Amino acid sequence: MSNDLGTLKKSDVAIVGVGITPFGEHWDKGLRELVIEAGFAAASEAGVRGRDIDLMLVGNMSGGMFAGQEHVAALVADFLGLNPTPAVRVEAACASGGVALRQGYLAIASGLNNLVLVGGVEKMTDVGGGWATSVLSGAMDFEWEAYFGATFPGIYSMIARRYMHEYGLTRDQLAKVAVKNHYHGSFNPFAHYRNRITVDDVINSSPVADPLRLLDCSPISDGAACVLLTSAENAKKYTDTPIIIKACEQASGTLTLFDRRDICTIDATIDAANKAYLNSHISPRDVDLLEVHDCFTIAEILALEDLGFCEKGQAGKMYDEGQTYVGATLPVNTDGGLKAAGHPVGATGVKQIVELVKQLRGEAEKGRQVSGAEIGLAQNVGGSGATAVVTILERGD
Amino acid sequence: MTMYGVPSHWRRYKERYRLSGTRCETCGNIYFPPRKVCPHCRREGKPVSMNFSGKGKVYTFSVIRVPSEGFEAYAPYVIGLIQLEEGPKVTTQIVDCSPEEVYIDMPVEVCFRKLREQGKEGIICYGFKFKPTTDAILKK
Amino acid sequence: MVGIVSYGVYIPRWRIKTEEIAKVWDQDADRFKEGLLVEEKSVPSLDEDTVTLAVEAARNALNRSPEVNAKEIGALYVGSESHPYAVKPTATIVAEAIDATPSLTAADMEFACKAGTAGLQACMGLVKAEYVKYGMAIGADTAQAQPSDALEYTAAAGAAAYIIGRDSVIADIEGTYSTTQDVPDFWRREGEGYPQHGGRFTGEPAYFTQVVNCTRGLMERLGTKPKDYDYAVFHQPNGKFPLRAAQILGFDKEKVMPGLIVTKIGNTYSGASLLGLASVLDQAKQGDRILVTSYGSGAGSDSFSIVVTNLIEEKRDLAPSTEFYINRKEYIDYAHYSKFKRQLRGFVN
Numbered sequence: 001m002s003n004d005l006g007t008l009k010k011s012d013v014a015i016v017g018v019g020i021t022p023f024g025e026h027w028d029k030g031l032r033e034l035v036i037e038a039g040f041a042a043a044s045e046a047g048v049r050g051r052d053i054d055l056m057l058v059g060n061m062s063g064g065m066f067a068g069q070e071h072v073a074a075l076v077a078d079f080l081g082l083n084p085t086p087a088v089r090v091e092a093a094c095a096s097g098g099v100a101l102r103q104g105y106l107a108i109a110s111g112l113n114n115l116v117l118v119g120g121v122e123k124m125t126d127v128g129g130g131w132a133t134s135v136l137s138g139a140m141d142f143e144w145e146a147y148f149g150a151t152f153p154g155i156y157s158m159i160a161r162r163y164m165h166e167y168g169l170t171r172d173q174l175a176k177v178a179v180k181n182h183y184h185g186s187f188n189p190f191a192h193y194r195n196r197i198t199v200d201d202v203i204n205s206s207p208v209a210d211p212l213r214l215l216d217c218s219p220i221s222d223g224a225a226c227v228l229l230t231s232a233e234n235a236k237k238y239t240d241t242p243i244i245i246k247a248c249e250q251a252s253g254t255l256t257l258f259d260r261r262d263i264c265t266i267d268a269t270i271d272a273a274n275k276a277y278l279n280s281h282i283s284p285r286d287v288d289l290l291e292v293h294d295c296f297t298i299a300e301i302l303a304l305e306d307l308g309f310c311e312k313g314q315a316g317k318m319y320d321e322g323q324t325y326v327g328a329t330l331p332v333n334t335d336g337g338l339k340a341a342g343h344p345v346g347a348t349g350v351k352q353i354v355e356l357v358k359q360l361r362g363e364a365e366k367g368r369q370v371s372g373a374e375i376g377l378a379q380n381v382g383g384s385g386a387t388a389v390v391t392i393l394e395r396g397d
Numbered sequence: 398m399t400m401y402g403v404p405s406h407w408r409r410y411k412e413r414y415r416l417s418g419t420r421c422e423t424c425g426n427i428y429f430p431p432r433k434v435c436p437h438c439r440r441e442g443k444p445v446s447m448n449f450s451g452k453g454k455v456y457t458f459s460v461i462r463v464p465s466e467g468f469e470a471y472a473p474y475v476i477g478l479i480q481l482e483e484g485p486k487v488t489t490q491i492v493d494c495s496p497e498e499v500y501i502d503m504p505v506e507v508c509f510r511k512l513r514e515q516g517k518e519g520i521i522c523y524g525f526k527f528k529p530t531t532d533a534i535l536k537k
Numbered sequence: 538m539v540g541i542v543s544y545g546v547y548i549p550r551w552r553i554k555t556e557e558i559a560k561v562w563d564q565d566a567d568r569f570k571e572g573l574l575v576e577e578k579s580v581p582s583l584d585e586d587t588v589t590l591a592v593e594a595a596r597n598a599l600n601r602s603p604e605v606n607a608k609e610i611g612a613l614y615v616g617s618e619s620h621p622y623a624v625k626p627t628a629t630i631v632a633e634a635i636d637a638t639p640s641l642t643a644a645d646m647e648f649a650c651k652a653g654t655a656g657l658q659a660c661m662g663l664v665k666a667e668y669v670k671y672g673m674a675i676g677a678d679t680a681q682a683q684p685s686d687a688l689e690y691t692a693a694a695g696a697a698a699y700i701i702g703r704d705s706v707i708a709d710i711e712g713t714y715s716t717t718q719d720v721p722d723f724w725r726r727e728g729e730g731y732p733q734h735g736g737r738f739t740g741e742p743a744y745f746t747q748v749v750n751c752t753r754g755l756m757e758r759l760g761t762k763p764k765d766y767d768y769a770v771f772h773q774p775n776g777k778f779p780l781r782a783a784q785i786l787g788f789d790k791e792k793v794m795p796g797l798i799v800t801k802i803g804n805t806y807s808g809a810s811l812l813g814l815a816s817v818l819d820q821a822k823q824g825d826r827i828l829v830t831s832y833g834s835g836a837g838s839d840s841f842s843i844v845v846t847n848l849i850e851e852k853r854d855l856a857p858s859t860e861f862y863i864n865r866k867e868y869i870d871y872a873h874y875s876k877f878k879r880q881l882r883g884f885v886n
């Protein structure tokens with residue numbers, strides 16, 4: 001792994017347009033309608049025409065299993081009117097969106113592409129809950145985890161139980177992650193859930209996989225998000241407020257939870273974050289807000305530690321002290337996170353970027369805008385931590 | 398869910414029936430499931446087949462109440478990571494005890510159970526699960 | 538001489554009480570308890586079947602005889618009337634699970650409740666003829682009973698595995714003898730979920746005729762008398778039948794009681810007489826002589842005369858006893874019983 005991207009990088013990469021659909025249950029929309037909506041929003045924001053786009057990337061976990069549709073990238077390019085632009089589907093389970101972004105980042109940074117549309121989409125509600133649980137369990141090791149009856153909530157519950165055992169994290173602290181995310185989500189018109197909840201609501205919600213309960217889990221959502229990338233030099237052609245991708249790094253860990261060095265840590269997050277900090281010369285204390293992968297409440301706890309925002313085992317305290325709310329020291333998941341904003345898996349990694357861009361432009365809705373935000377960090381995780389993408393964005397004006 | 402066919406189960410009999418793994422003769426690391434390449438030594442590694450004793454303890458666990466397709470009838474069931482006495486961990490179901498009886502560090506041993514069925518007409522997939530040890534039951 | 542090198546048993550953890558079944562059908566539990574002498578019966582978990590029971594028993598048998606390498610088992614027979622596949626042997630799965638493959642012969646036996654002892658005889662023949670070093674015979678069942686049928690009070694689950702060989706035996710088998718006649722006392726047609734039976738016809742013309750004639754036949758051939766035996770184990774579809782058979786044959790009740798476990802776990806069908814024998818081996822001493830007579834509907838019996846050796850002491854504790862499994866229990870209600878037996882309509886899997 002080379003850490004020195006500087007010698008190869010031809011240009012800095014800027015985000016010049018973003019688009020998103022509301023997340024939730026879109027009974028009247030299929031995969032193609034969702035991604036078209038988000039794609040057009042991003043392109044029109046930047047005033048871009050289809051023929052200017054020279055690469056389309058689509059993060060999508062499982063069009064085949066959720067909607068019977070493979071070859072998703074070609075479908076999307078066709079329906080967006082982008083033919084004959086090359087279109088590529090990127091799959092890394094719940095990190096599909098983040099990895100797609102990184103592929104777009106590389107395409108621009110290398111100088112090989114001028115304008116790249118990066119999308120993420122998942123249409124999940126066409127199938128029943130049992131099937132959806134099965135499809136999602138494909139993100140773990142099918143033969144040695146899912147085959148034995150492990151589900152995704154089950155895998156994260158095992159992390160939660162061990163973490164509570166080792167570090168004394170309390171059930172209430174865990175619940176406060178969801179409470180905070182629902183509070184932020186209540187200000188986000190695109191969020192799947194906008195209701196506010198209490199700690200009691202969480203710990204009395206129906207058990208899914210002990211110790212995790214329904215309100216510890218991100219929902220099954222439909223949705224799409226898109227961002228438009230170009231080089232920093234060209235960015236001003238499209239927008240007055242380009243957002244610069246200071247780093248977009250990815251790392252891999254073991255697919256199975258049982259092979260991890262430490263199941264209470266996602267090493268891939270640490271590895272990706274370290275590279276991102278190194279390449280961007282930005283450190284955690286420079287970061288104004290975070291978008292982290294809270295597929296389950298425990299995942300947000302791990303993220304804050306693995307990204308270096310607190311000592312191992314200390315994240316729970318930050319929730320007792322309310323530090324992760326907008327207006328406090330370290331706003332986390334200002335759009336409601338996966339928990340409240342929703343988690344259409346392939347879209348999530350791109351949605352996080354859309355949210356950071358809105359925040360850095362100062363365009364987020366009242367109640368969740370972090371004032372004066374200059375630098376934001378996103379962490380997108382695939383599976384139980386086999387893939388992690390860490391992206392750092394900064395205002396480019 | 399019958400999308401994974403018969404051969405995909407059959408080729409894992411050794412591991413699923415007899416809890417067989419590999420030990421790298423170069424570095425001594427032990428792996429489950431078996432690995433053809435030692436991730437530590439890579440080309441210098443010499444992985445050889447070995448059987449686990451089937452004894453271990455619970456490292457962590459969860460009680461699955463919302464199962465995947467094919468496991469509906471079993472819910473709620475306990476899924477856990479077992480730390481085998483040889484070192485590696487495995488994901489497995491913990492049976493023959495109620496969810497309330499399971500605790501971290503509980504001694505367990507391997508048993509042979511149905512893992513899943515490929516519908517009513519398809520094959521039955523057998524393999525390992527874990528249960529409280531005989532010694533632990535006798536002590537109670 | 539051919540003998541038992543090792544044995545292993547397995548009984549599922551769940552139990553249902555006679556009262557619990559009687560409650561559902563508004564029947565008088567006491568009448569059934571008196572009539573059948575069965576207080577409760579074992580019930581397999583959803584993830585247990587004849588294959589898994591057989592594997593657990595086989596592994597216990599191997600654990601009890603560390604000198605036996607599973608690869609040396611040259612023949613493996615699983616007797617059952619509840620093989621999970623109509624076509625596809627239970628024995629192949631068991632052989633693979635205990636790592637006895639690929640150099641062995643294996644087959645499933647079916648002869649109602651005596652399929653296990655049929656396998657035992659087949660192993661004895663192969664071992665005695667020196668075709669194989671060790672043979673493994675298993676009797677295992679997860680018996681089915683139509684809801685509300687009298688069989689529902691007794692149809693249970695359990696397994697026993699025996700390793701037959703010439704060396705380091707814990708018990709010599711000094712003789713075996715069988716009787717067979719066509720008697721349609723109990724049957725299940727292909728594709729049917731539950732067996733049918735002839736009610737009282739299963740008694741006198743079926744069970745008692747075979748068990749008594751077979752036992753007498755064996756003793757005649759060996760020149761033994763009931764007084765020569767320290768223990769007697771008869772197939773136990775309920776508690777009454779074996780006690781009555783013992784009475785007809787002239788065996789004291791005390792010789793039958795140590796092997797009479799049907800009262801605590803129900804009728805384990807192909808496992809029944811072999812589990813009864815295991816329960817006796819769990820407590821027998823060197824020199825003790827044991828009579829075993831199985832019974833299979835259809836109908837026939839296999840009798841065995843067995844003498845315990847000194848090796849019993851050193852092997853006995855290497856695997857869990859029958860009593861361990863009898864005492865390892867958790868009660869379920871009829872609702873859970875229905876679930877575990879997949880009796881609920883529209884059951885998912």
Ligand SMILES: [Zn+2]
Nearest residue numbers: 421424435438
């Ligand atoms: Zn090695």
